[in-house]
Amino acid sequence: MTDGPRDLHLEARGLHKRFGGLQAATDLSMRAQQGEVHAVIGPNGAGKTTLVHMLSGFLRPDSGSIVFGGDDITGLSAPGRVQRGLARSFQITSVFREFTVLENVVLPIQARQGHSFRFWQSAMRDPGLTGPARALLEEVGLGDRAATRAGHLAHGEQRQLEIAIALATNPSFLLLDEPMAGMGPEENRALIDFLGALKKTHGMLLIEHDLDAVFALADRITVLVYGRVIASGRPDEIRRNREVRTAYLGEAHA
Amino acid sequence: MRSQLTPAHAVATLLIVLCATIPYLAPALDEPFYVIVFARIMIWAIAAISLNLIMGFGGMISFGHAVYLGIGGYAVGILGFHDVTSAWIQLPIAIGLCALVALVFGVICLRTRGIYFIMITLALAQMVFFLSVSAERYGSDDGLNILWRSEFGSGLIDLEDGVVMYYTIFAVLLGCLLLQWRMVVSRFGMVLRASQSNDTRVQAIGIPTYRYRLAAFVIAGVMCGLAGFLQANLERFVSPDMMNWHRSGELILMTVLGGTATLFGPLVGAVVFLLLSETLSTITIHWHLVFGPFLILVVLFARGGVMGLLGSRTTRD
Incomplete structure (x- = not known):
């Protein structure tokens, strides 16, 4: 169905999502290109997983739209999106x-x-x-x-299986929600190599706390804070961005 | 691959052989009563297998499953009351009605999960129960006698013959066991079992689980309706009691007792449940006082039921 690379990009346009008093996404727009790793980083509670849920169809945005491969898929069910080649993995191991x-x-x-x-x-x-x-x-x-x-399976192996399940759907684009969560440095390095190799054939949106992994893999980084995009650009631009340093990198790399 | 023989296999084989030979064994042992006991056990086993399909393999705990026993039974009773005794009319109507009711109930219930699912299945089944109670023309609470068993119109299957009746039930039981086995290992069963384990993940794999769960719900309803059809014929009697919520509860207990998500658990559960309640009730009228705690102990300490105790670990045993 979706064999080989096609020119598919994933785009969020002005997503809003509110849970009661919590604004989880505010005018959130981003564009992840085929053949790139697009990392989304941000402190806890920034709305990263909410974004993955909306992109994969497990949450409906209150407003805004999602475009994949040129088609508006905002109204498409979660299974329907997978059938189009947009697969995801889970932050909490879901094998x-x-x-x-x-x-x-x-x-x-x-x-x-x-x-x-x-x-x-x-x-x-x-x-x-x-x-x-x-x-x-x-x-x-x-x-x-x-x-x-x-x-x-050991935890690290379960994380591998988690990604294998997503890959088995034969996707053209992968949404990876903290694939490194809870893994040792050794396993981490192996997974970074593996994802790096996947980049040739798959577009990837990577949510990750491990900034070494992010900077090793990402071609483009979007920084979320309280559901808003505060910066988006190439890794070296993000590194230099003052707002990002105070909001996020400063804390982590203090 | 999994060719290890466990005591569970031995017990299952023994029970099948026992069911097959009872009509000859019982008179030889001077206990002819056991023929009707085993006929009843097998009917309950068919109903329990159908519940196991959705509860054991699909995680859908229906507390109203006996409603299909009632519908299958009343299809025989009411049509017979109007002098329609042909099985070729009764059977399709029983199956069709059960499928339709299961479809409608399933569409309503499957939107919910957990305790809500249990409560809604109970409520919907009670609606049909009260409908049968209020049907004065068909005997209300007192039920309806069936003068003639379903007629297949051939010399081969004459249900009026007790032995033919018995082996018809036995054949349906074997058929249901076979169907359950194939369904569980098939692609359909993969989806069903996976959706019990983690429904969200199955959807994230690209499978819209709802339609598969609904299909399983309908298949289970039809299979249970078949048990109702057989029960009405065996007892020559139908009453609202067939679909009382007690019956649904007993079906759950049998399945849990034998071992949910095992192929022979429902059969083993039906045997243990009915033989034990039969035996205990001859000893004391307060047999529920013994039976209740026993069931609780099994549920608490033998989570895989009898089949679990006997070493059955996989869903394919």
């Missing part, structure tokens, strides 16, 4: 814990092969599903863990 690692990856592959109203044939004995699933697991380095229950 299917009772499923094996292989089953975790078979499910998204089955999803991209069309509807699942097939009631008889065993999914796990279908080479059309398990073949691509095993290949993908090899690619992300979980090949020897295929038969393990996802709930029994």
Whole structure:
């Protein structure tokens, strides 16, 4: 469906979102380009995850629109967006814990092969599903863990699986919500390399607290504070930006 | 791959063999009463399997599932009352009605989760229950006698023959076990089980889960309606009691007792539940005082039910 790179960009236009008294997004606009890693950083509560929820279709913005590949997808459901090639991973690891690692990856592959109203044939004995699933697991380095229950994986491996599930939907664009959360420095470096390689074929929006990872990967950075974009630009521009330093980098790199 | 044999497999096999041979075993043991007991057990097992499909594998705890027993049963009762005894009319109407009701109820219930889902399924089922109570023409509370069992119009399936009746139930039970197994391992089952585990994630994979959950809800309703059809024929009687909320509760208990999300759990649960309540009630009229705490202990300490205790770990056992 979405094989190979296409010229797809993801754009938020004037998003507003309010939860009771909390303004989670105010006139939020940004544009993430195909073939780039676009990082979104900001202090806790800046509305980063809210942004991912809105882009992936799990939250409706109060106003504003979202454009993907030239089409307005604001009204499209979450599954509908994935079918168009816009996949996401979760900040809190959301693997299917009772499923094996292989089953975790078979499910998204089955999803991209069309509807699942097939009631008889065993999914796990279908080479059309398990073949691509095993290949993908090899690619992300979980090949020897295929038969393990996802709930029994180490934390770092679960984070890898989290990304593998998103990749298995065959997306052209990835929304990654803190993929490094809770990982050790060793695993961190491996994941940075892996995402760096993915950049050639996938557009990426990266939400991340680990600024070393952000500056290692990002081609463009948007800084959010209290649901507002306070700066957006190339990494060196962001580094130099005075407002960003006081609002965010100053705290972190004090 | 998973070829390890557990005691759970042995028990399941034993029960199937027992069900298959009871019509010959019971008279030989001079206990002919056991034929009707096992016929009832198998019908409850079919209903419990249907509940297990949505509750065990899909996480939809329906507290109104017995309503389909009632609908399936009343399809036989009411049509029979109007002298329509052909199974070829009764059966499609029972199935069609159950599917329609499950579809409508499902559309309403599946918008909710957790305790709200439980309460709404209960409320909707009670509506149908009170409808049957108020149907004076069809006996209200007193129920409706069925003079003639459903007629298939062929010499092969003559339900008036007790042995044929028994093996018809047995065949439907086997069919439901087989269907449950295939559905659980199929692509459909993958979606259903994953959505129980983490529905948000399944949607983030690109699968609109609602339609699959609704389909499972309808399939379970139809399967349970089949159990109602068989029950009405076996007992030659239908009454609102068939779809009382107690019955829905018992279905949940049986399934939990046997082991939810296991293939043979509902059958094992139905056997243990009915044999135990049968035995206990002959010992004391206060048998609920023993039975209730027993069920609580199983739920608290044997989370996988009987099948869990016997070593059944995967959903495929």
